[in-house]
Amino acid sequence: MDIEQKVALLRTTDLMGFLETPLLKQFAAACKEIALNSNEVLFHEGSMENAMYFILSGEIVIYKGIKQVAILTAGQYFGEMSLLEAKPRSASARAGTGALLMEITETQFNQRLISDPRSLASIIKTLSSRIRRDLDLMAADFRKLSLFMHDIKNCLTPLGLSEMYVEELIELFEGTSPGHKPREGLEELRKTFEVMHRTGDTLLTLVNQSLDHAKRLSMEYVKEKTAIAPLIQETVEGLSCHNYLKGKRIETNVASDAQEGVFNSLDIKRVLQNLIINAGYATGDNGVIEVAVKNKGPHIQFSVIDKGSGIPEEIRPYLFKDPVTTKKDGNGLGLLSCKEIVEESHDGNFWYESKVGHGTTFHFAIPR
Template sequence: EISEDLFLKHLASDSRALLEMMKVSSLRIRRDLDAMAKDMQTLSNFTHDMRNCLVPLGIAEVLLTDVMNILKGTQQFHKERHGKDKVQKGFDTMLAVRNNLVVMIDQSLACVKKTKTEYVKAEADVLPLIDETVEEISCHKMLRGKSINVKVEGKPRKGIFNYLDIKRVLQNLLINAGYVTRKEGNIDIFIKNLNDSIQISVRDYGCGIPEDVKSILLKENYTSKPDGNGFGLMSCKEIIEEYHQGQINFESEVGKGTTFYFTIAQSSN
């Protein structure tokens, strides 16, 4: 890297030196772009092959459907077998996860290929989504043994949102909260109606966020987790701000904890 003083003194008035400098810069940019294109192609191939890896779940679905039919009883006079409801719940969860993965993979491939796809948002209640997310994510290693409490202020109105993506936001925020929550500690989720939106907050009672980190959070891929990559919060920001035209922010006090909150549009009905 050349300092401004050195550039002005030796290069600014030398057209040949400037031309050579531009050639070197152009070559470096071209190399960087080629490397980025190669990385993107590798990522695309990997994402495509991930979808293929889900195909065997179709076989598992057929086999488990047969098992479910046996547990229900193959004749009218048969009684349902004990444990059938638990197996059914596990079966339904497996199918939901498989379907969600297929949707996310297809979205990733469409983004890479620059294919224009419709972003689907629909009217729905937020409370069932939150309850479902809490139940599914509570077995995560960061959340096991910790209490997740849902607190509703007033009667929650229906929102307009993409069900899977808002679930992704909640999952990321809950896992982050779990990381700083002691064993058997509490994490609170708050639901509140605003004028024309619904605010959902996730609060932990952990160590809080240092002042020097606050300024870069939600702006860079920052992480404090040893095995983290910082993509989680940036994913939340993209989903809320770009796809839902909402807001996401946080409040934190060192030694007392952190609250991340975001908004989605209310239904007019």
């Protein structure tokens, strides 16, 4: 793009439209031009380049992990936060269908723009608009989620009725008079009922907690002394029919000095569920998943071990930052939930070890 075309485009913006034509020409001539092919990445989240960019043509996609944040087009600019804060990039940027950019370095920014109140006012206006848009989107998403949780609660009513029917069936299997012998399959039916009942209670508790959070009602976070081996057993039984775990064996190893802990049993069960399901996805047919628990100083350490293919190197930097998943039907929220429960709710630590081709172990340690 020639200088005259650049000046004509810059003239239409609040950022530099107030500059005299000779200054605009000088500025446009001094700035480096960058051409990006379709889907070519300009910078990654966390990188330290100190430059902002003005879009001359095409479009730029701003994204965090797998989530698209915005699409910017000709006449818009981005990357200014790295110059204002001198911090790593808060998101990644790539070309959409190709793009032509004008790079504004830190030196050019300080000399030409930040010293002029009109440029600062334009940047503040742009940032304010982006914040307002993000807040509106967050509010709309939160409302949709609250309505969704309310509807889920209504859907749990038939589950309660099913429990009643199963209870009646258990009574029939036990026998309707003292002389009757229990029917074959009674124990399996009882176990099925226990799993249904626990799952229903867990779902109802989670839904009520979510609705209370939406209403901004304060709730006490309860931590109680809990037997660890039975909790793991309940978790494994509840997951026995999961598609990722069929035909696979789950072994448990709870050390003799790690039989009990003080924690929120519902949330720790959620962590174990997420990790075991992930391990099941990574484990081949007839494979083995191990759940191990041991004391480690003042903490109890839980480990979920698989012998799968390991975590790809390219997604590791984003694993605990954004929703990232390799599963076709996944949403990438499981590990974020685990990390929040362990580190924020239990003051613990959550980490992993992985070797491509050899498997992955997720650990979490919480105070005893």
